[in-house]
Amino acid sequence: MGSLQLKSIRKTYGTHEVLKGIDLEVKDGEFVIFVGPSGCGKSTLLRSIAGLEDVTSGAVVINGRDETLTPPAKRGIAMVFQSYALYPHLTVKDNMGLGLKQAGTAKDEIDKRVSKASGMLSLEPYLARRPAELSGGQRQRVAIGRAIVREPELFLFDEPLSNLDAALRVQTRLEIARLHRSLKATMIYVTHDQVEAMTLADKIVVLNAGAIEQIGSPMELYNRPANVFVAGFIGSPQMNFIAGDKVGDHSAKTIGVRPEHMTLSREQGTWAAKVVHVEHLGADTIIYLESDQCGLLTARLFGEHQYEPDEIVHATPDQAHVHRFDADDRAIR
Amino acid sequence: MGSLQLKSIRKTYGTHEVLKGIDLEVKDGEFVIFVGPSGCGKSTLLRSIAGLEDVTSGAVVINGRDETLTPPAKRGIAMVFQSYALYPHLTVKDNMGLGLKQAGTAKDEIDKRVSKASGMLSLEPYLARRPAELSGGQRQRVAIGRAIVREPELFLFDEPLSNLDAALRVQTRLEIARLHRSLKATMIYVTHDQVEAMTLADKIVVLNAGAIEQIGSPMELYNRPANVFVAGFIGSPQMNFIAGDKVGDHSAKTIGVRPEHMTLSREQGTWAAKVVHVEHLGADTIIYLESDQCGLLTARLFGEHQYEPDEIVHATPDQAHVHRFDADDRAIR
């Protein structure tokens, strides 16, 4: 009732292979997030699932049926776009109702569903407005509402929050989480926002250059990244990597330590380093260090801390949280 | 050599008063950031300083001279726009040099300054390109370069980073900080990004509905917000406010506790609450609580913590960090 299987999906534009054989299984009710650097193929993959893009080879199986050639409207999916893609000439209500009307749904059924969805999203006061008269957050909620009324088995989101400002983003993120819990629908979500990925996903798919690097729950990726790419990609500020002979006794090609797993001391520690720059965020403090031994390091401390540029400090990694990687950049477990 | 004084600046559009008498003093070499909700008048204020907007009353004093009626070009300022506003038909080099050329600066002097600025911003490889051939981050650097070459006493930035993606934003932010240190020029910067404001500013000006709510260093605002508005605006996730009779023995109308100043315990504490939602960010965990006593609460814990929705926990505020507000929402010190 909302499962998805991708079987070695490939997609080429001309000679450029954008998706290099993607295999993925999404179970009913799961919240799956695609992350990856810009241009890695996240949107292309999502659009292939929607049927907006014809795949070059492979199969898209929804609920056990091969839907590779089915047009988007018949796949039982709904999609929310980064640009909202609201119909600018229609009111909020008609925006939500258009798809149903097109499908010949009875008028009172449409009204019922629209009012249910707009209740869920607190959109009642705006039903008669047009998109231009709404704020960004309201528009995004309408776009979500338009997806909800269709009662799809599969929701697709392509960076739905990236046009919102920080405060709204937090709020809408929570709303989506709530929605997922209450609708129990399967959701596939593209983002390049760390926080969104970590907080929303049941399962994160890390893509890189058209191929999957790792699939796992957020904490799995955070705690046990499969390779240097994933380790560097998940977590902000980025993990510190120390390579080659500075590694010490870890029997690895490269080791990685997250900034939050560094402790600083004025007296002693593993690496001596000079403070380059300090950012006070109130709740935490980020300290940029330069050490002769292993180059630039970042440390993140909880709460407020006073360090001055050019001060010499000692950084010590938390041994329980040191990640080790081999010569192929793969994690050593 | 770069000081600015605003004397009760007022600005009305028709009957709508956008700036309600702004007084502000900026010292030479300071980095001042304007923050505030959307539409509060940040851009209008900045543009009034630039001379792009005629103020309705009040005076703009730059370096001790009243420049209220001086056209923008003569104020010795440079401005960087959110949309970059590069001249699309000119190369990077000409974009930077055009203002100087117009002012009749000698050609070798122009070349010197352009090459110095482009060195500072690592723009050398792109000097012959046009804006359309640059990435967003590079464009923003060119916009900054165009400001630098004019060697202004006062830099104005209007949300210069908001069109960049997260990673580039961090990087460009660091660059601007470095620039401020090396140029020692006065900078006025508009943003609604918390992190930018906290990390870059010497002094933050919090605006609300055309008036100044508080002026202070980032840590001052974080630790001693003057009122409920500032307290709620600075810091993310937002401060928890507990109002009325639930306040307890704090002799205040409202108290505020930041999420990071909450401790949770399964056994005991000040407020019993049910876990509503948990966000695992890896480095920290955000827990959303619902308490009968004081409504929704947010707590932020460093590191990973396991709490399940519907679990009952006890939240305790860190007494040293409780903010108290009176009936007028003003802080009680």
Place this chain on the structure above:
Amino acid sequence: MSQTDNAADIVPIKRPVRWHIFVFMLPAVIVYSAVMVLPLIETLRLSLYNMVDGQPAFVGLANFKVLFGDPRWAHDFWNALVNNLIFFVIHMCVQNPIGVALAALLSVPKLRGVAFYRTAMFLPTLLSFVIVGFIWKLILSPIWGVAPWMLDLVGLKFLFAPWLGKPGSALIAVSLISNWQYIGIPMMLIYAALLSIPEEVIEAAECDGITGWAQFWKIKLPLILPAIGIISILTFVGNFNAFDLIYTVQGALAGPDMSTDILGTLLYRTFFGFQLQLGDRSMGATIATVMFLIILAGVSLYLFVIQRRMRRYQF
């Protein structure tokens, strides 16, 4: 671009025929082909035929040989071509710069009454050439005397001359009338282009000290160059197809002494005949073909040489 179908030719999987494309294209293609293209082809085809012994016969390029080889045809043709070029140059030098100037004035921020000015200045463009020709003939008429009377007002009566009647000035006078009529088009297009320059770029220029004239020359003009390019090519195509105005103002013989004869009038006279002169379809078609080639050459030059070098700026 995200077409749903761009992979159609690489995917071996058989996809359904997209009938809707046919449905969308069909009405336009049918009407356009049947009513416009086929008749035009028929006309151009005529340039390869001529009457031989009272029967239409294929004569190859003989008609072109006559047009360029026979001194009279050649004289008329080159005369028309030269006049046409002058006509075009005057449009480029008068109509378009004035159009740009008016647009620049209209786009001055916070100006009142812009809508009125715009409509008023666009009004001549709406008028039929019948009206335009008639009005201007009256105004410039030495008999009716509006123009001389007005010149008299400012003490410049001696400047007045029967411009439309003198071989030296008739072409210029007619061109100026045409400029008056069509100035609305460049004005509107440039106005639109100017409005689409983002305000922040202009403000950046203000901060940079580039104001007033310098701002127009260094910032705005380069940014509206693509629009000016479009206008130039529209003017070119329009001028080489022009005919109506000269026909109404100066008659089919484009007097005085053929000094206002342009390709359009030559073609019309030849193709349809005039007074005692009988229409010569074949030679008319020959001229039409040459005109078509000239226009095609101009448009190609624009598309492949000029427009390539000109960027459309992304802001």
Place this chain on the structure above:
Amino acid sequence: MSKARTSLIRTGLVHLALSAYTLVALFPVFLTIVNSFKDRASIFREPLMIPTPSTFSLVGYQTVLGQGDFATYFQNSFIVTIVAILLVLLFGAMAAFALSEYRFRGNTLLGLYMAIGIMIPIRLGTVAILQGMVAAGLVNTLTALVLVYTAQGIPLAIFILSEFMRTVSDDLKNAGRIDGLSEYAIFFRLVLPLVRPAMATVAVFTMIPIWNDLWFPLILAPAEATKTVTLGSQIFIGQFVTNWNAVLAALSLAILPILVLYVIFSRQLIRGITSGAVK
């Protein structure tokens, strides 16, 4: 000098220049209309005077309205212009949509083919067109005119509209596809309403030559019942006419409706050209 004063002077100069050209643009029209209300002698003697009670005369209008059936002419012109505009907009928009939205073999070629029409005046095809119309039995019907004007307007319409349609966001159309809208529904319900300003642009650019055309009404539909206003008023400007009252009255009458049509479209027009296509 104070900034306020400088800008006041500048604005004044701008107004001066614009008013000056407005005068140039309007003066001839003004002259026509004013003189159409005067008697013949004063048209000639004092062309620049506005009508006074002693020179006021409606004889021109009486002649015009009495001579031909101008009500019918107006009706014909309106029918032809409006139906042709509608067809040009519909067919042009459909083709523009197909050309800009879908990639298919021959797309570019078809686009070029449709563009040729901008370069050759359709008038050259008169004879073949007329023969076709005779064969179809459409001579002296408004249908013939509508067909010709539709064909004539389509190339420019496609050119302008396809530029605009490229600016309609793909996401929007895709949202429609996911919502279950057919390609036709996407065109009619989403794209068409969104390119309304462009449609106004096309409408004005199409309308001017149609309304003012003399040639095809003359050739294809010269019958009394199908005469258009322009053709009707041309009757007064023949080689042997000096009836200036009638001529000026006819001209004044012919200016009005096109002005009305223009005003109807103009708000959209300026929005249309400013939002991108024709630049």
Place this chain on the structure above:
Amino acid sequence: ADVTLTVESWRNDDLQIWQEKIIPAFEAKNPGIKIVFSPTAPTEYNASLNAKLDAGSAGDIITCRPFDASLELFNKKQLVDITSLPGMENFSPVAKAAWSTDDGKSTFCVPMASVIHGFIYNKDAFDKLGISIPKTEDEFFAALDKIKADGTYIPLAMGTKDLWEAATMGYQNIGPNYWKGEEGREALIAGKQKLTDADWVKPYEELAKWKPYLGDGFEAQTYSDSQNLFTLGRAAIYPAGSWEISLFNTQAQFKMGAFPPPVPKAGDTGYISDHPDIGVALNAKSKHAEEAKKFLSWVASPEFADIYANSLPGFFSLNSNPVKMSDPLAQEFVSWRGPYKSTVRSTYQILSRGKPNLENETWVESANVINGTDTPAVAAEKLQKGLDSWYKPAK
């Protein structure tokens, strides 16, 4: 049902007369036939008529331009041979010449009217200045001088802007006196004379002398300007065609008279241009040929001639049966037919068949001569050269 016949014409001025007089008269006598008069502006008439004939959509009755324009239509079998149409016997061969084949065997249009050239003058002005009608060239210029000296009136109302005024009202008006009417014209066609001969250059020399007597800015003066100048009483003499009469009658507020082109010397034979101008023919594609022939026969009848000539004074019937006209000015024009020898315009028959077109060239050169752009000799030379380039007279 009634049969409707459509009449194609360039005479849009006559619309009212057709509707009010001619058509009712015909329809009253021929129940079952309806006539629709459908005029086109004269400038577009030929082009649109040809297109319509080619396509087969032209009206049943075609109004004929004289000579080659119509002959071409006949040769293309677009007009029906009506040599034996009842009523054609009412016309002399001369009258039919403009619409007959070169050999005169077939006629394809019913002649309707001819127009006569001459000068119309403002009688009040002549009376005031004490000028009498000039009979000779010298008297003509003396009169002009006198008017000019007085300064109240523009001596001659003519402009060169529209070109054809200079040719038709100037050159073709005074020319026959010099080239001796038909004699010269036929010699030219036969190739025995050339346009560069003195007889043909002389009219240009006379024309060149007109320039000082024309109004200010005559170069841009249009035909209707000239008409207005004269009818508003601002000019004394108007080089005219008789077709002006009805219009002038309605518009001029003063008394008018007319005189034929002055002869070079007293006692010379006078010639006038009495030019067949308008005829009607039957479209070969007409679906109602029988009815149309009925109509044509009626046009050939004295009844039509009477209606037409009297409703349109200045268009003189070509019918052999004399028509009684009531308009004095018209009577004046037609009264010249006896004492003066009639001729047709020199360029109309045969000589304008090729390219360059002699008639069009004559327009241009006549204007050039008056404007001073070309000298008479140069103009004549150009014309002859153009003619030589295609016209090979049968020897």
